[in-house]
Amino acid sequence: MTTPKALSRREVLQTAGLLGISAAVISSSALAAEAGNLSFAKDSGLVTGKMKPLKYESIPGLLTKEQVTPHYQAHYGGALKRFTTIEQQLDGLYQGKDPLGGDALAFIHKDKVNRMNSVLLHELYFDGLTPKPGDANDDIRAALSKRFGSIDRWSEDFKVCCMAANGWGMLVRDVVNGRLYNVSSDLHEIGVVWLGQPLVVCDVYEHAFYVDYTNRKQEYVTKFAQFLDWNEINSRFRSLAS
Amino acid sequence: MTTPKALSRREVLQTAGLLGISAAVISSSALAAEAGNLSFAKDSGLVTGKMKPLKYESIPGLLTKEQVTPHYQAHYGGALKRFTTIEQQLDGLYQGKDPLGGDALAFIHKDKVNRMNSVLLHELYFDGLTPKPGDANDDIRAALSKRFGSIDRWSEDFKVCCMAANGWGMLVRDVVNGRLYNVSSDLHEIGVVWLGQPLVVCDVYEHAFYVDYTNRKQEYVTKFAQFLDWNEINSRFRSLAS
């Protein structure tokens, strides 16, 4: 069964009000989730400043440990380290320790977007794969079929986006209109959708596949679509959908 | 008082379950908001395919009607028109009328992100201004003070981002970690944050200010911060916050 998303304190109190129930009777367990109601967000390095642990050190048939380890440690870890450094620099600036402005600040403001995206997308990439994949199910299956005609047709278009991208191929849900889009992104900070929620995230930076596939990107992208953790993707889909 | 955000049907039912109440007793009024629980989203052209009406045809002291009219009609309207054309092209492709692939599809996949962002950001820009501005209030005031030290300090950093940008200067809430960031974006599709929610949106494409200010961008940006509709911005801030 899918797990319902956690509700925020405000949401519970608000609904209780609509239902004519005083806050006093609401159990504390329902109020636990103050920090964020997105299943994939709570352990994110963007929240904790620490690396989110890998679910799998390899995905047999798709990615070896030799491929995954430097990817996770150096690329994900490196982006997170730089992000936390920038957060500290911004905290220092905003607390008045330095004047605001100058070339260094201009650089930090642009670089932070690159790093934030890199951290989040790497987490969604690693967590979206499983060595024991099933089929697309529940809400996400219905949504993909409705938008793309069929899962196969979605997959075909998704591969087009991956092959055209230098950075990331993605299935994205636009939070504003609720529609699904396949997206090609050439760099962490390029080709991004404001209020777009990445659901399926394929890292096509060459560091993601070059150990196992060298330049055989098409083979990597094709196999990638066969090892998706559809329970995870379905959970993402439900977490921000109304 | 601020209005609580609408809840989705699922959320109400879920909370009702936590509270031990059957769905049957929940009033239908509480279930109205199926389509999306973001206040700024429901009339968006990304949802309706139609131009969201202007709240104000001018903002005396900031923008004349001569500045606003072509901006709204040609730039916002043009992006929306192109977006709806692309949606139709994608619908046709996904319904199997054409094979997927080729140079035209590659272009559409990249262009759609540019247009989607342009539509949303223009709506947030126009709707975020008021001829009768008040002060930052409630949650957003507290959040800005906490992150930036003070509203003034936020404003100073925000202007740095606007001056450094060729497209958009923004205050953004990262939906994943809940933190606030000022952001510089050089083109609709560049410098964007995945799952970033734009709260304050300043269009610094030259079409936004050249009629009224020609090259005096600094003056435009400074005045812009004085005509913000903080009720609207606060409402945005609350709509996706936990």
Next chain:
Amino acid sequence: MTTPKALSRREVLQTAGLLGISAAVISSSALAAEAGNLSFAKDSGLVTGKMKPLKYESIPGLLTKEQVTPHYQAHYGGALKRFTTIEQQLDGLYQGKDPLGGDALAFIHKDKVNRMNSVLLHELYFDGLTPKPGDANDDIRAALSKRFGSIDRWSEDFKVCCMAANGWGMLVRDVVNGRLYNVSSDLHEIGVVWLGQPLVVCDVYEHAFYVDYTNRKQEYVTKFAQFLDWNEINSRFRSLAS
């Protein structure tokens, strides 16, 4: 008649050698041009650090003085001022006054490319227009006809590139293979050709036309092609062509 490009000292001596003539008999007038053999380069702000004077303060029928003045003063002048500041910063760094590295240097390294391109392209834009245009002639006419079928067909494709661009539409000669290309550039530093020589340069940043045309970009672009100084463009074409 077209003026032959100046030869460098080395070229004259080299040819003299091929011809069996000693350097001693070569007149000093042939040796004047040490500094650079590109007609458009010798007064460039990239060389002198000073603004290249405008040939025309307006182009009646295309651009008013109200349009040209802030464009020249603020946009061209601003880019040049920033470029000269960066040059001074780099000189300081390279002379060992500061350690190399850090966020500020990272920013300067990227920003300088933006500014260098802005300076050069603005000079080529202003100098490429004339209030008394003739027809394309000589070498450039032949080259355009050969590549694009006809001048009209080139012009049609050129307008496509201008309309698709957010920054610059250009006719470019690739110095490596000698072929002509129409190019769309979205920002000063994007969509650029290594060893590409811009011949016809249309500024489509909105500051270039918004005073005179507001959003009527198509009208601006169409008229632009009617006020080209083909003698100047032909001179550019010959200056780097073998």
Next chain:
Amino acid sequence: MTTPKALSRREVLQTAGLLGISAAVISSSALAAEAGNLSFAKDSGLVTGKMKPLKYESIPGLLTKEQVTPHYQAHYGGALKRFTTIEQQLDGLYQGKDPLGGDALAFIHKDKVNRMNSVLLHELYFDGLTPKPGDANDDIRAALSKRFGSIDRWSEDFKVCCMAANGWGMLVRDVVNGRLYNVSSDLHEIGVVWLGQPLVVCDVYEHAFYVDYTNRKQEYVTKFAQFLDWNEINSRFRSLAS
């Protein structure tokens, strides 16, 4: 001794005119170089449509054959293949076989810049390395010392640019002002200098080093600077310098 660059027919005739010699007496051998006077250009795939042969299948101590082969075959070869396809498409369009315009043309116009740059830079990268490196010499040595203080100081700054880049780190000579710049480029079409001549070209796309170095980019970049073919770089430097 360094080889003087070939002169074009026009240059020889022009100089002959200055020297008072009729064209009739100029030997035909001096007129051979019609196609282009840049040493690195004459065999470029941009000219011939064919892959420029590798000088070395590996650079012992820097790059193995396992690293070089897919890089050369798939990445350089792939860019060249796509470039030649685009050239054919453009030829077809310009000869009137198809109307000009549409999404496919918009894509081709942007994609061609990416591919042209990729072809040229890969050629300069491979040709700029040698298994038996010497020291920087002649003109380039003097120019580097003048600009950067010393070769070491240039090298230090060059590595900064390589580490900051996602695509290419380069030493570039601006053809307009003759000055040297280190440049960081994130994608083939980004961070490029109009009329910039790449002299030292380091491919930092991950495909360039991931087989031999995985994520140890710093080690790769440091070693790269030790295997430069300074004769080749000096020849490039002289070929467009006055």
